[in-house]
Amino acid sequence: MLVLRGLAKTFLAGTPNAATALDGIDLEIGDGEFVTVIGSNGAGKSTLLKAIAGLVEPDRGSIELDGRDIAHDPVWRRAALIGRIAQDPQESTCAVMTIAENLAMAGKRGERRGLRRAVTPALRERFRAALAEVGLGLEGRLDARLGTLSGGQRQAIALLMATLTHPRLLLLDEHLASLDPKTGEAVMAMTAGIVAAGKLTTLMVTHNMQEAIRWGSRLVMMHAGRIILDVAGAEKPQLTVAALVEKFHRASRSALAEDRLLLTP
Amino acid sequence: MLAQLHSLLVNMLEQGFLFSFLGLGVLLTFRFFRFPDLTAEGSYPLGGAVAATLLVGGANPYLATFAAVLAGAAAGTVTALIHTKLRINNIIAGIVVMTALYTVNLRVMGRANVSLLSTPGVFADVASALTALGVPMREDAATTIAATLVLLIAVAAALVLFLHTDLGLAVRATGENETMIRSLGVDTDGTKMIGLAISNGAIALSGALVAQNHGFADIGMGIGILVTGAASVLIGEAIFGDRSIERWVLAAIVGALLYRLLVAVALRVGLEPVDLKLITAVLLLAALAVPRLRGRLLRR
Numbered sequence: 168m169l170v171l172r173g174l175a176k177t178f179l180a181g182t183p184n185a186a187t188a189l190d191g192i193d194l195e196i197g198d199g200e201f202v203t204v205i206g207s208n209g210a211g212k213s214t215l216l217k218a219i220a221g222l223v224e225p226d227r228g229s230i231e232l233d234g235r236d237i238a239h240d241p242v243w244r245r246a247a248l249i250g251r252i253a254q255d256p257q258e259s260t261c262a263v264m265t266i267a268e269n270l271a272m273a274g275k276r277g278e279r280r281g282l283r284r285a286v287t288p289a290l291r292e293r294f295r296a297a298l299a300e301v302g303l304g305l306e307g308r309l310d311a312r313l314g315t316l317s318g319g320q321r322q323a324i325a326l327l328m329a330t331l332t333h334p335r336l337l338l339l340d341e342h343l344a345s346l347d348p349k350t351g352e353a354v355m356a357m358t359a360g361i362v363a364a365g366k367l368t369t370l371m372v373t374h375n376m377q378e379a380i381r382w383g384s385r386l387v388m389m390h391a392g393r394i395i396l397d398v399a400g401a402e403k404p405q406l407t408v409a410a411l412v413e414k415f416h417r418a419s420r421s422a423l424a425e426d427r428l429l430l431t432p
Numbered sequence: 433m434l435a436q437l438h439s440l441l442v443n444m445l446e447q448g449f450l451f452s453f454l455g456l457g458v459l460l461t462f463r464f465f466r467f468p469d470l471t472a473e474g475s476y477p478l479g480g481a482v483a484a485t486l487l488v489g490g491a492n493p494y495l496a497t498f499a500a501v502l503a504g505a506a507a508g509t510v511t512a513l514i515h516t517k518l519r520i521n522n523i524i525a526g527i528v529v530m531t532a533l534y535t536v537n538l539r540v541m542g543r544a545n546v547s548l549l550s551t552p553g554v555f556a557d558v559a560s561a562l563t564a565l566g567v568p569m570r571e572d573a574a575t576t577i578a579a580t581l582v583l584l585i586a587v588a589a590a591l592v593l594f595l596h597t598d599l600g601l602a603v604r605a606t607g608e609n610e611t612m613i614r615s616l617g618v619d620t621d622g623t624k625m626i627g628l629a630i631s632n633g634a635i636a637l638s639g640a641l642v643a644q645n646h647g648f649a650d651i652g653m654g655i656g657i658l659v660t661g662a663a664s665v666l667i668g669e670a671i672f673g674d675r676s677i678e679r680w681v682l683a684a685i686v687g688a689l690l691y692r693l694l695v696a697v698a699l700r701v702g703l704e705p706v707d708l709k710l711i712t713a714v715l716l717l718a719a720l721a722v723p724r725l726r727g728r729l730l731r732r
Contacts, residue, residue: 220615246617261609264601272601277617280598328616 169196169219169336169368174228174238175392176214188214189225190392196385199366200399203379205411206389212372215389216340219370221245232335247277250329251338254345256321259328262314266305266324269313270294273328297327301357319350323357330361337362339371343378355382376408390419436700443696446573448689449580450641451664455684456591457634458661460627463669463680465607469628470526470658471511472635474533475504477654479636480643481537483553484546487644493554497640504636507533508628516621537651544651553644555579576645587634588681594630595677603627604677635661656709659716664688666719691715 174192179185188211196202204212217223219230221242230238237245252259260269271285271294291309298306303323305316313321322342329337339358343351359382362369373379379386386403388396388411395418398406454476461469479500486496507529514525538544552571558579559569569575594600605613606623614620635657643649668687672679698711 222611241614241619243614243617243619246615251615258609258611259615261605261612263608264605268601271598272605272613272616275598275602275616280602280618282594282597282599284593284596285598285601286596 168198168231168233169370170194170229170231171219172229172231174215174218174225174230176211176218176223176225180226187211187392189218189228192228192392192394194387194394196368196370198368200385201362201367201369201383202371202385202387203383204370204372204387204389205374205376205379208374209391210389211392212374212389213340214392216251216338216370216372219336220249220251220338248335249338250276250332250334250336252322252325252329252340252342254341256318256325256345259325260313260321263312265310265312266298266316267291267294267309269324269328270297270331273331276332276334297331301327301361303353317350319346319354322346322354326354326358326361330365330367333365333367335368337367337369339369341372341374343373343375358382376411380406380408380411388415388418390415395419440693440696440700442573442577444689444693445577446580446645447696448685448692449577449584450645451638451660451692452580452584452685452688453587453634453641454638454657454661455664455668455688456588456681457631457638458658459665459680459684460631460634462662462665463607464604465522465624465627467522468526468658468662469508469511469631470523470530471507471533471628471632472526472530472658472661473654473656474530474537475507475632475636475654476639476657477537477649477651478507478533478540479504479639480649480653481540481546481639481651482636483640484548484643484649485540485542487548487551487553488546493552493557493644497554497637497644500640501633501637504639505629505633507636508630508632509625511632512621512625512628516624534651541649541651546649547647548644548649549647554641555644580641584685587637588685591630591634592677592681599623599626656712660691660712663712663716663719664691666716667691670719670723 171192171194174189176189177185177187186209190211192215204215206212214223218225221237221240225238228238229236232248261272267286267290271290274290294309295306301323303320305320305324313324316324325342342358343355346354355378361367369383371383384403385397385399386406387394396414454472458472461467482503483496483500486499487493511525511529514520514528515522520528555576556571559571559575562569562575595604602613602618603623603626606618606620606627610620613623639653642653664687665684666687667690668683668685671686672683694715695708695711698707699705703711
């Protein structure tokens with residue numbers, strides 16, 4: 168269970184360029200929920216995920232994962248519980264190391280790393296099976312360097328790396344955005360399969376409304392650092408892009424109107 | 433002619449193996465951590481100073497050499513602490529430690545130069561041990577080459593094995609993609625410390641062995657040593673490429689041998705020892721520029 172309370176972050180606070188990315192976010196995500204997060208550029212989606220992962224330190228608020236406030240833990244300590252994939256495949260994998268080495272590093276998530284050989288024959292078997300399951304034809308290329316793979320293949324490996332140890336929380340930060348539509352579709356299908364099989368609690372940021380509607384069990388819309396729409400349950404499959412756009416305009420207008428009210432003396 | 437070639441080759445093997453540890457140390461920081469670690473300029477003479485001072489004080493040669501390695505590792509750890517805990521740029525952290533070590537080295541030796549001409553070191557010990565075993569050896573180039581080669585194989589093998597362990601992978605990834613390895617649960621402050629300690633331990637080992645081979649430790653012996661190490665790494669890379677850990681380690685060793693050969697040839701053709709740093713700088717420049725120029729020519 169992930170509970171966010173009053174999470175706030177302003178970049179360049181106290182300067183003329185101050186930008187509020189998170190404006191008091193309250194959000195509860197139950198175990199096994201698959202939440203898609205949409206919103207326009209600068210809505211705070213990515214900052215939200217980075218704050219949860221520990222890459223951005225929030226100004227205020229708490230981040231509770233399984234009842235423990237992790238808001239001020241360093242990235243590496245949270246990593247035991249959280250798997251994350253970024254938009255750029257370069258960020259989530261190590262280009263000069265092999266597929267087997269990358270997976271071996273991910274398999275040690277949250278564990279002490281000692282002086283045992285990292286890639287053992289037993290592990291190679293396990294990795295080969297995991298790769299065969301996702302069907303990219305990479306099971307015979309365990310010793311290929313990540314840098315020699317395509318963006319889609321790298322992102323698929325990143326997905327395996329993020330989920331290998333069944334983390335308590337999976338964060339997908341526009342992980343399809345840098346892929347061509349066909350590859351993106353394949354990686355998304357793979358994502359959905361892994362999330363469903365592991366019943367992983369997942370937060371997926373996207374700016375593709377169709378994706379946000381089609382996947383996941385709950386949809387959250389952000390605007391100007393706030394959550395302006397939260398749809399779950401039976402209502403979620405009924406959503407259409409048109410309805411979402413309509414809701415977005417209404418909600419963002421009222422958010423703007425509120426701002427204006429606040430500004431009026 | 434043949435005698436000249438022979439002495440060139442002997443010199444290459446003797447000095448090249450001694451400097452290979454330096455190449456391995458520089459490989460770790462320069463290639464895997466992707467920054468020139470100037471701590472080397474202090475940890476190399478530190479190795480020489482600690483070993484020489486202990487030897488003159490009557491210490492066991494092996495223990496004196498091992499103490500030099502520990503001193504170098506400590507120097508690397510200090511650089512890592514300054515970089516990670518005080519968040520100071522890694523090059524600046526290296527410069528700070530290098531500067532401090534100049535005084536430390538003078539304090540350790542008590543003067544600018546410690547002679548070992550009348551003090552037997554590890555190589556004399558190896559020679560007498562072998563003689564006692566029925567293999568008559570003197571403290572000469574052959575003994576040095578044999579003893580250093582055995583140690584080098586052991587150190588290089590240990591390094592390769594380490595870089596394939598869970599911890600070793602984390603150390604490598606720290607230099608390649610720190611964001612990623614942190615997001616996999618690794619405290620990179622720790623892996624940086626381990627990497628810099630190993631690197632400077634190896635560099636200090638080179639300093640300790642060279643001091644015992646040359647017969648003295650000198651406060652100035654570390655000047656330009658980082659460039660020397662980097663030249664070895666780059667020359668080796670130009671030949672072997674950077675395809676795997678094994679090749680990278682081999683490249684650093686072969687690079688050190690070739691670097692020594694080139695220096696020896698330069699001295700043979702009439703250049704003097706005072707020209708050495710200029711030769712080193714030119715070699716480094718060539719090792720950097722040739723792969724690039726070759727790439728540009730091939731693209732045409």
